[in-house]
Amino acid sequence: xxxxxxxxxAEQFYELFETTGWNKKYELTIEELYLALENSWYTISVFDxxxxxxxxxxxxxxxxxxxILDVIIHPERQGEGIGKNVMDKLVAxxxxxxxxxxxxxxxxDKAGFYEKLGFKNRAExxxxxxxxxx
Ligand SMILES: CC(C)(COP(=O)(O)OP(=O)(O)OC[C@H]1O[C@@H](n2cnc3c(N)ncnc32)[C@H](O)[C@@H]1OP(=O)(O)O)[C@@H](O)C(=O)NCCC(=O)NCCS
Numbered sequence: 001x002x003x004x005x006x007x008x009x010a011e012q013f014y015e016l017f018e019t020t021g022w023n024k025k026y027e028l029t030i031e032e033l034y035l036a037l038e039n040s041w042y043t044i045s046v047f048d049x050x051x052x053x054x055x056x057x058x059x060x061x062x063x064x065x066x067x068i069l070d071v072i073i074h075p076e077r078q079g080e081g082i083g084k085n086v087m088d089k090l091v092a093x094x095x096x097x098x099x100x101x102x103x104x105x106x107x108x109d110k111a112g113f114y115e116k117l118g119f120k121n122r123a124e125x126x127x128x129x130x131x132x133x134x
Contacts, residue, residue, distance in 0.1 A: 001082075002047045003089060010034035012052040019075055020107075041066070044089045046073075046082055053077045056086040058093065066094045068104040087117050103128070 008016075014030045017023060028036075037043060037057065046054030053074045060066040068090050073083045094102050105128070106114055111121075122128055 001053070003085065004045055004047065005043060006045060007037055007043055008045045008047075008052045008055070013037060013055065016052050016055055016072055016074060017070070020072055022107075040069075042090065042093050044086050046086060048077070054082045054086050056090050058090055060094070060097075060099060062097065062099075064100045066099045066102045068102060071104075083113060084117065087114075091117070 007013075010030050010033070014033055017028075017033060023033075039059070040057040041060035041062065043057040044055065045052060051074075054072065054077065056071040057069050058066050059069060068087070071083060071086055071090075073080075073086075091102065102119075104114060104119065
């Protein structure tokens with residue numbers, strides 16, 4: 001297994017992204033999705049025999065805030081510790097650059113995965129907020 005900062009191809013990533021079902025909501029084309037990847041501050045791709053089996057990325061201002069996104073492990077390869085390894089590398093990158101805080105959005109039923117890594121819910125009176133229709 002290889003963990004690399006090298007981007008996968010657009011096709012490889014689209015295929016992995018499609019395993020999540022998230023694109024039902026976003027309706028991203030393969031080109032749009034790849035542009036988003038290319039605009040990331042940092043990416044980690046995990047390959048096993050040329051197959052993309054895991055991924056994670058950070059968007060970041062380089063100094064204060066980082067946002068971890070698209071941590072995806074292929075369904076056939078979940079539960080092998082790959083997700084934890086990807087997260088460790090993303091967090092290590094932030095640590096190296098002395099980023100002051102790391103944000104993320106947990107997908108449904110995945111909060112326990114992030115809690116094990118030390119992430120906590122924000123305080124109830126200071127929640128994360130979002131706007132989807134604007
Ligand atoms: C969530 C996901 C990234 C976890 O990756 P993974 O490679 O399967 O997880 P790991 O094998 O590295 O697990 C690390 C630890 O987290 C635990 N864990 C994994 N998924 C969990 C979950 N949903 N809830 C609670 N704990 C979880 C594991 O049991 C393991 O615990 P251990 O260290 O005590 O053995 C993976 O299931 C995935 O890609 N899911 C689909 C996409 C997705 O929802 N991504 C999250 C976006 S917010």
